[in-house]
Amino acid sequence: MRVETISFVKKNAASLELSEPILVTQNGVPAYVIESYAQQQERENAIALLKLLTLSEQDKTNGNVYSKEQLLDGLI
Template sequence: MKVETINYVIESYEQQKRENAIALLKLLMLSEKDKAEGRVFSKEPLLDGLTD
């Protein structure tokens, strides 16, 4: 029983790592697309928008 639990935890951790990597790649692709289309902010307007 204990070995099965350890295997499950390791498999769950590995699955979560894969999902996180996929999510990061998707964010990177979106940011590259935004950058290519000129949809970027400098630091000042971004911070100003957060304080409003």
């Protein structure tokens, strides 16, 4: 992750390269992260998949599962 100052970002906002996220600092303290829309979507999708995986593991632990036969019977 690239680190830039907020003044650098203000001066170069129109031409920022977003191939990797940019950590923006203000007075030497991390303040913002700038990332491309595609990167943000990819991260959100990964989080959603992890949530689904957690829910499916909970269902499996609690016995909330169907056999192949039950699933096929429900589809017909």
